[in-house]
Every structure is written in structure tokens, then in C-alpha cells.
Amino acid sequence: MPPPTNRFKQALTEGKRQIGCWLSFADPTAAEVMGTAGFDWLVIDGEHAANDIRSIRDQLMALEASPSHPVVRVPIGETWIIKQVLDAGAQTVLVPMVDSAEQARELVRACRYPPFGTRGVGAAAARATGFGAIPDYVATADDQICLLVQVESRKGIDALDEILEIEGIDGVFIGPADLSTDMGLKGDSADAAVQAVIADALSRIRAAGKAPGVLGLNDAATQGYLDMGAQFLAVGIDLLILARNARALSEKWIRAQPT
Template structure:
């Protein structure tokens, strides 16, 4: 039996546009509920949400029956954490702050078993192998791992063409908040200079045969990124969806008093 097919990676390779959302609660119950919303993919955020390997694992378990594909964003691009989330059952990994082609190559190697890569061969008791019930996992896993790298500052943008040449990188995700701040706009991702940089990056990513991704937190920004050609597009954050609706509900009823 081979490793399960990564339907998210397959869809990106087919050129499909996929709509996703961020998971920021770091709770399995919230992830399970979001898994019923109809998103194509959901990001388990290990960078800015209070996650550890156990909570990441629990959210992967909670999404196992969902049609929404889990994407795990690791806190940093290090081999050890990539090994852990892959063994926990992640098939798609999102890595923040990638600035060089050499860094991208090391990340690609971390997602593959030797001799092509550096992933540790010790998954017999892991979720990835379904606890040794997938006998051909090690022989077939590499081709089902999807690596997404985040380019979100001027250094990364300067090295984008070289990063796009790295074999094993399936997609490049643009981080508007970090990029705009690094460009001197303090989180103002709507600045024309920032938008022009994002549009140019998306064009270059597509031209290289890779999948471009981005996150939008307003209707205007999200539509703009879709029009630019973003292929995997995050359209919101679960926590913000909750607090916005809660604040609007509170204000609406208090206004009636």
C-alpha cells in the first residue's frame, strides 16, 4: 500500500484555484468545526498561533475526516520541526521567511527521505505510516509531500527567481503583512508599491510553473489577489471571523437599548 495521494498537491499541479482559511485557535475542536465549512484547505498555524507538535497532531486528527486539506505552517524552516510535522501526518508544509534558493533547497531535502533528502527514517510508530499499516510509505511518501515556501520580505523577493528554480518547491506563498512592513509601509499591504510587488511576484511564480498563494483579510484585497492570479488563496482567519461577528452582534443589539 502506498502513501495516500496528496489531493491538494495534485490540484495545484492541475492548475485549480483553491480557497482556504487560517486556523488560529490551536484547538482540535475549532479545527474540526472549520473542517465542515467547505474550504479546500486550512492552515494549522505553528508560527503565530500557540501551537506545539501535540496540538498540531490533534488538529490533523480532527481534520482527517474533512474534505478540507490541512496545511501545516511550521514556526521556522528547520529540518527537525519539518520531520516532526511530517511524521505527525502532515503532507503539505508551509515555511515562513524563505529568503534564498539555498534555504529552499534545504527545506526540499528535509521533506524527502535519503538519499535525495534528509528526512529521518523512523516513522514506524507515527501517524504518517498509520502506525506501520502503510508498508510502502517510505518508498512512496516523497512524491506526495507538498512544500510551500513563504516569500515575504525584500530579500526573498530579490531571490525569487532563484527560489523558483529549486526542485521540490511546489508553491510560493506571499505574506502581505510582513512584506509591506519590510518595504517600509508598517503593515499597510494596500499600498500601491506593495500591491505592484505582489502582482509581479504572482506573475513570475506562475510563469515558472509553480503555484502562487497569498492571504487576504478584506473583500477588496482578496478579490484583488484572485484577479492577479493567486492559485491557493486564503480568504480569512477563523479567530477574526469569530470576533468580527461577535462584535457586530454585540453592537447591533446594544444599539437597540
């Protein structure tokens, strides 16, 4: 018996657009609630949210019955953490700060079992195998792992064509905030120069047969990235959704009322 089909990877391969959202609360209940919203995919953020391997595992469990596919963003592109999140049951991994083809090749290897990669074989005790209930996991898992790399620096943009040549990378996600900051614009991703770089990158990613992805935090940015051809697009962050709605509610019923 093989592991479950990675429906997110399958959708990307078929060229289908996938709309997602970020999970930053590091909490399984919040993840479960977001899993009812109807997004195609949800990012469990291990880079900037207060996650560890246990909270990542708990959110994977919370999303198991959800139609939203969980994508785990690891804090850094290291073999040890990729091994842990895959064993915890993640089938799609997003790796930040990928600046070179050499780095990207090592990430592909980290997601694959020997002899094609370096992933450790401890599957019998792993949640990914149902704790041994999927006997064919090691033989078949590689095909269901989806690797997404983040290119979010000038160095990464310069190396993009080389990164796109690497087999085993399913998609490339452009990080507007980091890219704009590296370009000297302090996070101003709406700047025309940044938008031009993003548009060119998304076009090159699609032309190479990979899925282009990006994050938009307002309607204008989101629509702009859709028009640029983004295939997997995150349209918000759960924490910001709560904060903005809570502030709007407060404004409506407290601050805007006459004293």
C-alpha cells in the same frame, strides 16, 4: 500500499484554484468545525498561533474526515520541526520567511528521505504510516509531500527567480503583512507599491510553473489577489471571523439599542 494521494498537491499541479482559511485557535474542536465549512484547504498555524507538535497532531486528526486539506505552517524552516509534522501525518508544509535559494534547497531536502534528502526514517512509529500499517510509506512518501515556501521580505523578492528554479517546491506564498513592513510601510499591504510587488511576484511564480499563493483579509484584497492570478488563496482567519461576528452581534443587540 502507498500513503494517501495528496489531493491538494494534485489540484495545484492541475492548475485548479484552491480557496482556504487560517486556523489560529490551536484547538482541535475549532479545527473540526472549520473543516465543515467547505474550504479546499486549512492552515494549522504553527508560527503565530499557540501550537506545539501535540496540538498540530490533534488538529490533523480532527480534520482527517474533512474534505478540507490540512496545511501545516511550521514556526521556522528547521529540519527538526519539519520532520515532526511530517511524521505526525502532515502531507503539506508551509514554511515562513524564506529569503534565499540556499534556504529553499535545504527545505526540499528536509521533506525527502535519503538519499535525496535528510528526513529521518522513523516511520514505523509515526502517525503518518498509520503506525506501521502503510509498509510502503518510506519508499513512496516523497511524491505526496507538498512544500510551499513563504516569500515575505525584500530579500526574498530579490531571490524569487532563483527560488523558483528549485525542483521540489510546489508553490510560493507571498506574505503581504511582513512584506509591507519590510518595505517600511508598517503592515500596510494595501499600499500601491506593495500591491505592485505582489502582482509581479504572483505573475513570476505562475510563469515558472509553480503555484502562487497569498492571504487576503477583506473582500477588496481577496478579489484583487484573485485578479492577479493567485491559485491558492486564503480568505480569512478563524479567530478574526469569530471576533468580527461577535462584535457585530454585540453592536446589534447591546450598543445599538436604546437604554
